[in-house]
Amino acid sequence: MISPSAQYDLVFVGAGHSHALALRMLAMKPIPGVRLTMVSPDSLSAYSGMLPGLIAGHYTLDDTHVDVYRLCQASGCRFVQASVTQLDPKKRQLQLSDGSQLAYDWLSLDVGATPDLSPIGNGHDSVVPVKPVASFYTRWQQLCRDAGGQTPSLAVVGAGAGGTEMALAMAHHFQNRQQAAEIQLITGGELLPGFPASVRAKMRQRLQAHNVTLHTHSRVHGDAQQQLQMGDQPLTAQWVLWCTGVRGLAILEDSGLECDERGFVRVTESLQTLSDTRIFAAGDCAAFPISLPKAGVYAVRQARTLADNLRAAIQGQPLAAYRPQSRFLSLLSAGGKDAIASRGGNLSLAGHWVWRWKDHIDRAFMAKFDRQLPAMSTAPADPDALHCAxxxxxxxxxxxxxxxxxxxxxxxxxxxxxxxxxxxxxxxxxxxxxxxxxxxxxxxxxxxxxxxxxxxxxxxxxxxxxxxxxxxxxxxxxxxxxxxxxxxxxxxxxxxxxxxxxxxxxxxxxxxxxxxxxxxxxxxxxxxxxxxxxxQLWHKHGARDGDRLILTKPLGSGVQLAALMQANNSNGAAFHGPWLDTTLRHLLTSNHIAQRALQDVPVNACTDITGFGLLGHLYEISQQSDVTLSVDCHKVPLLPGTLALIRRGVASTLSDANRQILVHCQQPQPVDDALLTALCDPQTAGGLLFCLPASYAQQALQHLDSEGVKAVDIGKVLVKDRPDHAEILLNSGHTGSV
Known part of the structure; x- marks a missing residue:
């Protein structure tokens, strides 16, 4: 991965709406001599406007999330998947959740907000904050599994736009499954404060139609025994979704940056923090000079000002002011494929056609980070940086x-x-x-x-x-x-x-x-x-007739990493961040775990699967041990998405050379060509391949499983009965996947 010379590090913390758009803008016109880095704990970043549709069942997870890996690859930006645990403006350094440190020259913050649970206190297992979205969606899936055929009881606290949309989305989800559910929407004030009366009236009708019980002027709090109360009555609900009251992340106040009373970092009209001109902030985490609602529409509009001012600050140019819009189009989803539109005044429109309008706008926004990700150029090299050998x-x-x-x-x-x-x-x-x-x-x-x-x-x-x-x-x-x-x-x-x-x-x-x-x-x-x-040494030359072949990691890292490096070319649409997450987890799993697990099991031969691919390394064992190896191809585990990537034309540079090993393989029945490519795929930090007596195979698998290694028995060793016999037999079948 060749990058031009750089002199400064610009680090983005958080992959919210402002940063996703600003990064795209900066990458289309790179700043000379500046290296971009994105730090985020998740490889998928939620688009809040489509979250109710995800819960209702109108969208998939991929529809509603920006693939941060793809965005960073296309924009020439490094991606560090970690949380920031400490910010030190004096040292210009970030402490990360993986224990490492990351220095910066310029910093931009778009870390969102965290739920303010002070009215109820901590320690309530039944309370599920809607933010951060990534953990909320995981809890929501668990709730749906736990509900089974029972009648779930849910309370949504907060009747602003987010809470109201969420209550209707959940109601639609259960109605669509023909499953009864008790859903309450609770607010300490009115329904949809700040919205026109006509919008509130239309939304009340939809809440009634979806059997959502609305409680207004009912404050939820914790009593002396830490029990949840709604007003002066106990709050009875299996799950309580907290959609109200947010505050800034602790790292902001702990950093010494000037923050407001709720912990949001104070910024100027140019989005610079008041405390440090080298640090900018946007989105929900920023406290603008005039009070702004924590709404995605402002974060989206801030992106252009943020991108322009980061460029200007680094290049010593004057900064521009962000001017928040006084009115904006509001499109509220209402459970089914139904929505309500308003734009100031008391006029509002509603119906399925409004939802289709909202759906078109939302999908167009997400297309900027999917189908419309252009092949962006990297930043020009630093003209003052000369290097010799x-x-x-x-x-x-x-x-x-x-x-x-x-x-x-x-x-x-x-x-x-x-x-x-x-x-x-x-x-x-x-x-x-x-x-x-x-x-x-x-x-x-x-x-x-x-x-x-x-x-x-x-x-x-x-x-x-x-x-x-x-x-x-x-x-x-x-x-x-x-x-x-x-x-x-x-x-x-x-x-x-x-x-x-x-x-x-x-x-x-x-x-x-x-x-x-x-x-x-x-x-x-x-x-x-x-x-x-x-x-006690293990070698490649000890495989014996009848031995079982035990593989400790799935294949496909070569094609997965190739997809990462090709993410900004014609194959870019094939790349998928969550697949890479799984790949990296396996790459970061030490083979010492498998080695240690089999110390009490007789191992006749062993090798690690790396650059020559599974078949290349099996061939080495067959040559060194003078045996034939029989592989059950349908049992070989593959990383998720591996075959899909291969069928899209993604391949590692060693793939063609590694496929030459197929001349030493025999196929009693034809094996799918994409699977053959996967069996030849060069691996980085691949698993171990053990040849061990069949009588110990089950014991070995149990030992490995107890250590968290999901190993698979993929075949056996056969006597090589004549010199011209094939070194590897490939038995056809359906592919395995993890």
């Missing part, structure tokens, strides 16, 4: 020192000189009677997030040791950093090595040194040393 293209000593200063690698015995000694080479005193098991891996980054890439690169390198049943001891790093300003290089190196050391330390492997150079793209690799009792 002299002195081995080494990274500057200041950047190195700052990046490595806070690393705390675990220390193994026998290391006489390591990364802390500043010697020219590491010195290791090796134990007598032990074998040194050594391996080297190095590859360019497939994802532009250094911390995540550092973790995966370390795990990928360690996998060779686990495949031979060796215990990791020490490692040397080989790092290539992109041609950025030394300040940015130091930040990238610090994040990458923090991620790598996290995994090395977890493996008990000491980082003893390494080498860094500059280059056109980020890359990393590790030389890893392991030790093992020679009698």
């Amino acid at each position: 002299g002195c081995g293209a080494k990274v500057g000593s200041d950047a190195l020192h700052e990046a490595l200063a806070e690393l705390q690698p675990v220390m193994n015995p026998g290391i006489e000189a390591g990364v802390d000694a500043a010697d020219d080479a590491a010195i290791i005193n090796w134990p007598a009677g032990q074998r040194l098991v050594q391996s080297l891996d190095f590859f360019p980054a497939f994802i532009d997030e250094p911390y995540l890439f550092g973790r995966i690169a370390a795990l990928h390198s360690l996998s060779d040791l686990y495949a031979m049943n060796a215990r990791p001891h020490s490692a040397l790093a080989n790092i290539t950093l992109p041609w950025h300003h030394p300040r940015l290089q130091g930040r990238d190196l610090q994040r990458m090595m923090t991620g790598a050391v996290r995994e090395l330390n977890a493996a008990g492997c000491t980082l003893v040194g390494g080498h860094t150079i500059e280059g056109p793209q980020m890359a990393a690799g590790f030389t890893v040393n392991g030790q093992a009792d020679p009698a």
Whole structure:
């Protein structure tokens, strides 16, 4: 992933409406010398205008959410999937939920709001806040499962637009399933405050038609025994959806930024925070000089001002003022495919045609982040940043020192000189009677997030040791950093090595040194040393007749990562963020778990599935052990979406070369060609493949399952009865998926 030289980091925290649109605008006209980074805990960002339709059953999850991975890939922006736990404006640094730190030069906040549960207190399991949307939708699905054939009892607290739409959406959901439900809508004031009387009247009719009981002027609070009360009566409901009262996230006030009485960060008319001109804020988290409702229509309109002012501030130009609209079109969904429209005054319109109008507007907005995502260019290179390859293209000593200063690698015995000694080479005193098991891996980054890439690169390198049943001891790093300003290089190196050391330390492997150079793209690799009792080593040459083939991870990471890197070309529509989420979870699962689980099971042969794909590595075992391997193709687990991506033409660059292995395979019945591609797909940090006696296969699967490894028995080992016999038999069937 080649990126032009940059001098400054502009970091977006939160993937709300303002940021999604502003990022799209900035990417269409990139700021020279500026690198963009998005930080968000979720790979899908909800569009609030379609949430009631999702609950009612009119839309799917994909219809109503922006795929943040795709947006970032198309706009040349790095994506860091994490929450911000601390903001330090003085150091210009973010502390993230994964334990890492992220520095910035310019910062924009669009982190939304959090429910204000102070009227009822905390600790109510039955209370489900509607924000954040991601966790709410998960709870809603659980509620629907728990309801079964019973009559659910629900109370929606807050009769503003969001609460009223939600009550009707839930009522429609249960009516559509022909399931009775008791739904109450409760407010301490009037229904739909601030809306015209005609809108309130129409909405009352729809609440009655959907059997939603409306309680006005009824405040919900907690009593002395922490029981929920509605006025002076107990609130009886299995689930209470909180759609009223929000406040700013704690990280805003804790940062020292000036906030209002509800914890929202104060901004000027130009959306700069009052406390720090390098920090901007928009959307619900911002407290504008004049009071504005927490409504998505303002966040959408703020995007243009935010994008223009971020560009102007970085380039030293005057900033413009955001002028909120005095009136706007309001379209409220009303349960079924029905909606109410108003735009000031007392005139309102309602009916199915209004819903179709609203649906058209909502889908057009979402199309900006799906079908209408253009192939955007990356930012122009910093014209002042010149790079040569002299002195081995080494990274500057200041950047190195700052990046490595806070690393705390675990220390193994026998290391006489390591990364802390500043010697020219590491010195290791090796134990007598032990074998040194050594391996080297190095590859360019497939994802532009250094911390995540550092973790995966370390795990990928360690996998060779686990495949031979060796215990990791020490490692040397080989790092290539992109041609950025030394300040940015130091930040990238610090994040990458923090991620790598996290995994090395977890493996008990000491980082003893390494080498860094500059280059056109980020890359990393590790030389890893392991030790093992020679009698306990696993090899590829021990497979025996009757052995079962046990695979510990699903296939498809190669095609999934290819889809990520092709997200802004003609195959972009094939890429799907949640599929990548699953892929990354598997890449970040250490093979040490599977190795440890089978210490009490006889393993005749083992390998890890990496660059040659499953069939390539099976062929190595067949050659080394002089056996034939029979694979039940329909049992081989695949990452979700793998076959769909292959059928859309997505493939890794090694795919064609890996398919050459098919000349050594025999198909008694034809196997689907997309599945053959998946079986040849090159894997990063793939699983282990064990050959072990059939009598131990069930025990092995149970041991793996107890460790959280969902391994699969995918075939068996056969005697190779003649020299020209096929090395691999591919048995056809239906594909597996996880």
